[in-house]
Amino acid sequence: MQEISTKPYLLRALYEWCTDNGFTPHIAVRVDAATRVPRQFVRNDEIVLNISFEATSQLQMGNEWIEFSARFSGKSHKIEVQVANVLAIYARENGQGMAFPVEQSHSGSDLTSAPVGARSAERDTRQIEEPADTAPKEDAQTAADDDSKSPARSHLKVVK
Numbered sequence: 001m002q003e004i005s006t007k008p009y010l011l012r013a014l015y016e017w018c019t020d021n022g023f024t025p026h027i028a029v030r031v032d033a034a035t036r037v038p039r040q041f042v043r044n045d046e047i048v049l050n051i052s053f054e055a056t057s058q059l060q061m062g063n064e065w066i067e068f069s070a071r072f073s074g075k076s077h078k079i080e081v082q083v084a085n086v087l088a089i090y091a092r093e094n095g096q097g098m099a100f101p102v103e104q105s106h107s108g109s110d111l112t113s114a115p116v117g118a119r120s121a122e123r124d125t126r127q128i129e130e131p132a133d134t135a136p137k138e139d140a141q142t143a144a145d146d147d148s149k150s151p152a153r154s155h156l157k158v159v160k
Contacts, residue, residue: 007083007100008063014089014097015051015061023091024052027066029081030102036080038072046087049079 011027018025027049029035031042041047049070051059056068057076066081090097 004063005083007086008061010098011066011083011086011089012061018089018091018097019053021091023093023096024050024055025089025097026050026092027081027089028087028099030085030087032082032085034080034082035085036078038077041072049081050092 015025017023029037029047029049031037031039031045031047035047037047037049050056051066051068053059056070056079059068060066062083064083066079066083066086068079069076070079071077084103086100087102088097088099
């Protein structure tokens with residue numbers, strides 16, 4: 001029997017920590033062919049999603065997939081993300097959270113041949129852009145929609 005990764009358990013624990021402290025949990029996700037998100041919000045094959053209770057409906061954080069519904073530009077979308085594609089989880093308000101090494105997804109093909117791993121390997125020392133919210137039941141905001149916000153300092157730690 002293959003051992004289950006600790007990653008989904010860490011994601012659920014940090015999600016709970018964020019909500020218990022009144023923070024807004026966000027996940028940074030590497031987007032590939034198996035990732036189900038609105039493509040117009042994807043930048044450099046990555047998307048940041050607000051996974052708070054207020055921004056999502058029917059959130060399920062399983063060992064292989066994270067699934068929920070959320071609104072983007074007023075339209076509801078079913079979101080499906082492989083846990084293997086989650087690059088980081090953090091609190092929007094203070095940037096505290098955890099980054100993860102890039103894993104090979106089970107879907108096989110990426111949208112581009114750009115070395116996403118090279119960008120995310122330094123995630124624990126660089127700043128994270130203000131995230132694209134999946135919207136508190138209203139509309140999604142992207143980092144491009146609101147450039148007036150300054151980036152939060154990252155406090156992420158890479159876990160292997």
